[in-house]
Amino acid sequence: MDVGKQELNRLVDQLAPEIGRIATLIGRNPELGHQERYAAELLTGFLAEQGFKVEKGIGGLATAFQAQHSAEAAAPKVGLLAEYDALPGVGHGCGHNLIAAASIGAAVALSRLKDLPGTVMVLGTPAEETSGAKVTLAEQGFFTELDAALMFHPGSQNVTEITTLALDAVEFIFHGKAAHAASAAQYGINALDAVINFFVGINALKKQLPDDARINGIITEGGITPNIVPERAVARLYIRSARRRELDDLRERVISCAQGAAAMLGGQVTWRKFELSYDEMCSNRPLADAFTKNLRLMGINKVIALQAAMGSVDMGNVSRVVPAIHPYLTLGDGMTIPHTREFAEAALSEDGNRLAVIAAKALAFTALDVLSDRKLLQKMKREFAGIY
Numbered sequence: 083m084d085v086g087k088q089e090l091n092r093l094v095d096q097l098a099p100e101i102g103r104i105a106t107l108i109g110r111n112p113e114l115g116h117q118e119r120y121a122a123e124l125l126t127g128f129l130a131e132q133g134f135k136v137e138k139g140i141g142g143l144a145t146a147f148q149a150q151h152s153a154e155a156a157a158p159k160v161g162l163l164a165e166y167d168a169l170p171g172v173g174h175g176c177g178h179n180l181i182a183a184a185s186i187g188a189a190v191a192l193s194r195l196k197d198l199p200g201t202v203m204v205l206g207t208p209a210e211e212t213s214g215a216k217v218t219l220a221e222q223g224f225f226t227e228l229d230a231a232l233m234f235h236p237g238s239q240n241v242t243e244i245t246t247l248a249l250d251a252v253e254f255i256f257h258g259k260a261a262h263a264a265s266a267a268q269y270g271i272n273a274l275d276a277v278i279n280f281f282v283g284i285n286a287l288k289k290q291l292p293d294d295a296r297i298n299g300i301i302t303e304g305g306i307t308p309n310i311v312p313e314r315a316v317a318r319l320y321i322r323s324a325r326r327r328e329l330d331d332l333r334e335r336v337i338s339c340a341q342g343a344a345a346m347l348g349g350q351v352t353w354r355k356f357e358l359s360y361d362e363m364c365s366n367r368p369l370a371d372a373f374t375k376n377l378r379l380m381g382i383n384k385v386i387a388l389q390a391a392m393g394s395v396d397m398g399n400v401s402r403v404v405p406a407i408h409p410y411l412t413l414g415d416g417m418t419i420p421h422t423r424e425f426a427e428a429a430l431s432e433d434g435n436r437l438a439v440i441a442a443k444a445l446a447f448t449a450l451d452v453l454s455d456r457k458l459l460q461k462m463k464r465e466f467a468g469i470y
């Protein structure tokens with residue numbers, strides 16, 4: 083371990099009680115997306131105390147923030163991303179309290195280095211579980227001036243490079259015509275039948291799709307009472323694919339199914355996106371490799387290099403703007419399933435606090451690599467330019 087990393091290692095160890103305190107306080111006070119007022123206050127308060135220049139409510143999002151260490155903003159610039167939203171009913175069942183604690187721990191440790199060769203920025207990104215703030219912040223250019231964006235996520239194993247699916251959330255509204263269902267059905271157009279035809283069409287379409295495409299849907303409205311032909315029926319779909327450009331094509335095919343299903347009965351269909359669209363995660367390989375090397379430096383050798391995840395994360399949108407990683411590190415014995423009460427308990431335990439400290443070190447070491455190793459920076463930029 084070189085001198086800089088030895089110093090960082092000591093600094094994170096000194097910060098361990100603070101990292102544990104932040105993880106525990108956020109863990110004990112779970113807040114849903116865009117309502118994370120307690121967490122945002124706690125984190126920005128601590129960062130301001132540590133000399134960071136804090137800006138709250140960025141991008142028009144009340145619980146988003148950014149905090150920059152050096153006022154003169156020397157290049158290069160590294161961003162550490164903090165999530166802090168919880169899930170309904172299961173609290174911090176995704177362990178975002180640990181993500182916040184680790185990123186803040188890493189940023190403060192870096193800011194205390196004697197010679198920090200660049201700028202460290204913390205970005206507070208709310209509502210990962212619903213309408214991810216990273217999508218809005220990426221659209222508004224909050225990541226463009228960064229040279230790298232880093233975060234970690236607690237999980238069941240150590241994986242440094244992940245791919246996730248691009249996601250569109252589309253609502254389809256079928257418009258028919260009401261009539262007495264028993265005595266005058268010939269005058270009606272049944273919107274519920276249209277939506278059922280739509281799902282039959284989708285099931286047929288699925289047989290023609292590659293393995294990494296996903297279409298999952300529910301019917302949210304299907305009429306009011308059995309003796310009126312339903313004049314309105316609504317379905318909500320999550321459509322996913324490995325790449326944004328493939329998803330754009332798949333979404334059009336799903337729309338064709340909806341139009342066919344409506345036309346079949348003489349009805350009509352309209353559609354709209356009901357949540358923000360996520361892009362696929364493109365982990366920057368040189369950056370992911372640097373993170374793996376740093377885990378090994380810390381004696382963590384059981385690391386999977388690449389894994390395809392079938393979910394979607396808003397970090398995907400960040401990874402299209404700037405070299406980014408979203409590695410997973412093992413929480414506890416790795417046997418707990420995410421989005422459960424058990425996972426929330428593990429994220430609020432001594433194991434959780436220990437993991438946040440380990441993650442803070444790995445993030446801080448990797449951030450230092452980005453700031454001090456010109457060759458790595460070049461490799462990251464070359465790889466990034468080749469992605470799209």
Ligand SMILES: [Zn+2]
Pocket residue numbers: 176177178210235
């Ligand atoms: Zn999560």
